[in-house]
Amino acid sequence: MLMEADLPEDIEALRALALDQSRKLADVTVAKGEADAEIERLQSIIDAFMRHRFGRKSEQLDPDQLQLGLEDIETALGAARAAREAGTAQPKGDRPRKTNRGSLPAHLERIEQIVDIDDKACPCCGGGLHQIGEDVAERLDVVPTTFRVMVTRRPRYGCRSCESAVVQAPAPAR
Structure with a gap:
């Protein structure tokens, strides 16, 4: 880098110095452009290798497998058309959730546990509560060499006075 004290006083010498500096700057700009082009070329090679290594695999489809898939689609399409014509088409989201997965066998030993509340007075008015229902949950308990069903009963109480x-x-x- 030239300092102010290093500059010549002759105008021709200054012009020559300015031309020299602009050539050096142009060389640096060309070198930077070449470096950018080289980086871009190398990046495209890396991308091509990554696509080759991790890209989608070419899967071969057997014509028999394709035919099976088409048969399933045709069957489902026919069922949908029949349901539409009959007017009984039911969207999948409207079906109620199935919660009962089957009851446990009756021959298994059952141990009942009742989980009840301590105070049977209404929290609103203080009146007496009466049983209006209960939740019953059964779960399978495995003790080595025996199976037994643990039944938990939780009575629900309601007030006859305020009914709320x-x-x-x-x-x-659990």
Whole structure:
């Protein structure tokens, strides 16, 4: 880098110095452009290798497998058309959730546990609570060489006076 004290006083010498500096700057700009082009070329090679290594695999489809898939689609399409013509088409999201997965066999030993509330007075008015229902949960408990069913009953209580309070003990941890 030239300092102000290093500059010549002759105008021709200054012009020559300016031309020399502009040539050096142009060389640096050309070198930078060449470096950018080289970086871009190398990046495209890396991208091509990555696509080759991690890209989609070419899967071969057997014509028999394709025919099976088409048959399934045709069957489903026919069922949908028949349901539409009959007017009984039911969207999949409107079906109620199936919660009962089957009851446990009756021959297994059952141990009942009743989880009840402590106070059977209405929290609103203080009147007496009466049982209006209960939740029953069965789960399979395995003791080595025996199976037994643990039944937990949680009575639900309601007040006859105000009919707004329903009280039930919280479920125990499983």
